[in-house]
Amino acid sequence: MIFYPLSLAVLAIWLVLILRRLDDGFVLAIALLPFGMFAALALPALGGLSIIASSLVAALTGGLVIVASLLGRGAPVLTASTLVLGFYAAYAAFSAVVLVRLFAGQFEVFTLARSMKGVQINPFFSSVPVPLRPGSSNISQSFYILLSFLVFLTFKDSLRRRGIAWGDRALVMAGTLNIVLALMDMARLDPILAQVRTATYALANEQTMGGFARVIGGYSEPSAFGGASAAFFAYFTAAFIGRRRGRDLALGAGNGLCTIAALSATGLFAMGVVGLMILVGALPSILRPQQRLVVIGSIVGICLFLAGTCLLLAFTPLPDLAASLFERIFLAKAESSSGIERKAWALSGFAAFRETWGLGAGAGSLRSNGLVAVLLGSVGLPGTLALATFLWLAVGRSWRGAEAGTFQAARAGVVAMLAAAGLSGTSPDPGLLMITFCAIACAIREHPDVATPARAEARPLPGRRAGHGRTA
Template sequence: MIFYPLSLAVLGIWLVLILRRLDDGFTMAIALLPFGMFAAIALPAVGGLSVIASSLVAALTGGLVIVASLLGRGAPVLTAPTIVLGIYAAYAAFSAVVLVRLFSGQFEVFTLARSVQGVRINPFFASVPVPLRPGSSNISQTFYILLSFLAFLTFKDSLRRRGVAWGDRALAIAGTLNITLALMDMAKLDPILEQVRTAKYALANEQSMGGFARIIGGYSEPAAFGGASAAFFAYFMAAFFASRRGRDLVLGVGNGLCTIAALSATGFFAMGMAGMLIFFTALPAILRPQRRLVVIGSIVGVCLFVSGICLLLAFTPLPDVAGSLFERIFLAKADSSSGIERKAWAMSGFTAFLETWGLGAGAGSLRSNGLIAVLLGSVGLPGTLALAAFLWLSVGRSWRGAEAGTYQAARAGVVALLAGSALSGTSPDPGLLMIVFCAIACAIREHQEVPAPARAGAPAPREGRAGLGRTA
């Protein structure tokens, strides 16, 4: 086991927080999400597995919450989304232990290990197909999927106790840090960022497109940074349309600019899909009759925006630059070496699905591309249906009760993450950020649908908007 220099500092801060209040460990885990390449520890005995700091802190906090529940704090509530996610995690573990051995050697896959040697089937990319076999990636992927279940179970329970406003503040810290890391990357502060880029991932911090440097913030590549930034953009912009808080607008715009700076098709697609959802969700409020001052201000704002765009188009090379970037990011992407490689990964996932009779080759058994191909190839139809059911139960249905704005924000964040994964996802793990969004949405629904039993002599609850977020 290898500890990195900042790991002890992270664990020290975490210890101080949980001694004050155990749930505050989740605040730190969420705040560390933008540090997507910050490995707290490495496990050489498990194929060099790097445990990301946010995942380690979430696992330690979730484990202590379970221990505290056994000692009398009260067991976490097992609702339908929790049970379905538990089924998904159990099947993923079963696939990684049993199915990969059952189908071992029967067909070829692209593995998650980049160091695998073999005969290239295409000169344009380095990935080589090898016979399916168990490996350290089965262990690592199973760990992260089980962690997602543990985090959802315990974090949602903490939200029910403390209110969604607490989770919203933690996401605001994460969104701020994501912007800060992007600014540091723009400023070329690599000596500082090297301290939090410790994971054994391929670092792509020198890429450019159309003469513009691609920003990666605290992540290893533009696609990962763009996808995460798009999710933060979606959450805070949806929250702004519901609350009109200046903080949400600043964080939404800031993370939107981070998405653009990544120059990633994943980020742009995720931001576009989430933007459409936000627009159609906010449309009834936009069309509702407004006060005269609001109408005049909106008209003036739109006119200034359109005028600015016209001036940029007329007196700058922006159209040529934008056209060139659009062609390279979207139109030429499929014919690039990266696009060809990802198509081969996707086909490998579908092949694994067919070769295993729809059961899947096992979590961590293969490298695929695109959410559907990854899920079908890794956890098969049973796992895919279980994860789809979990997402539907969490954010699939509309909500118009208390904290509806925060619910819509969490749903927009999930849509952004799903859109990004549909384009470039490579893992069947939902990811900690998606789990946070789903936990917030479920906590809002469950607080309203499953009220706590009244205590003897307690006053009756008042009607109105005294929702979950007011208890923080």
């Protein structure tokens, strides 16, 4: 096991937080989400598996919350969304342990291990198909999916106790740090960023497009950074429309610029989808007769924007530059080596779905592309239906009660992540950021009194005397 030195500082901060209030460990886990390449430790015995710092902190906090509940803190409330996600996690683990062995050797897949040797079937990409077999990726993917369930179960219950504003503040910290890391990447502070780029992923921080350097922030590649930035853009932009707070507007705009700076088809597509959704949802409130000042301000803003756009088009080479970037990012993507490789991955996922009679080859058994192909190939029809049901229960229906603005923001964040995963997703794990959005949405819907923070509890941590630490 390899333990990175900076992880000690993270664990020290985590320890201080949980000694104050146990649930505050989740705040640190969410704040660390933009550090997508910051591994707390690596496990060479499991194929070099990297445990990301945010995942480690979330696992430790969730585990302690469960222990505290067993010692009298109060068990988390089980709802329909929790049970459905629990079924999805259980089936994913079952598929990774049983199904991959049941179908082993019966057909070929593209594995998650880049170092796998085999016959190259296409000169345009390096991925090679090999017979299906169990591997370390089955363990890692099962761990992350089970972690997603643990975080949803415990974090949603903490939101019920602490109030939605507490969870929103954690996302504000994450959105702010995402912008800071992007600025550091733009400034080429690679020696500093190297301290938080410790995962064993391939680092793609030298890519350019149209003469522009692609920004990756705290992630390993532009696609991952663009997708996460689009999700933060969606959350804070929708939050601003619902709550009219300048902080949300600044964070939405900042993360929107981060999405553009990544020059990633994944991020830009997600940003476009969620931007259209937010615009359509906001039009009725903007055009209400009783909000005349809002209407006037909107008209003036649109006129200024159109005038500025016309000036840019008339007196700058922006049209040619934008057309060139659009062609490179979207139109030529399918014909690029990356596009051809991802198409092969997607077809492999659908083939695995057919070969396993719809059961799936197992979480972590194959590399596919696109959310539908990934889910069907990995966890089959049962897992796909379970995850779809969970998402419907979380954000599928609108909410008009208390904290409606925050609910719409969480819903927009989920839509952005689904759009990104639908285009370039490679894992059946929902991810901690999506789980955070879903937990907030479900807490609002399932516990209407969550808008008012509960009174801080004075119970000490298990094993500590009263007065030396509290949980909440």
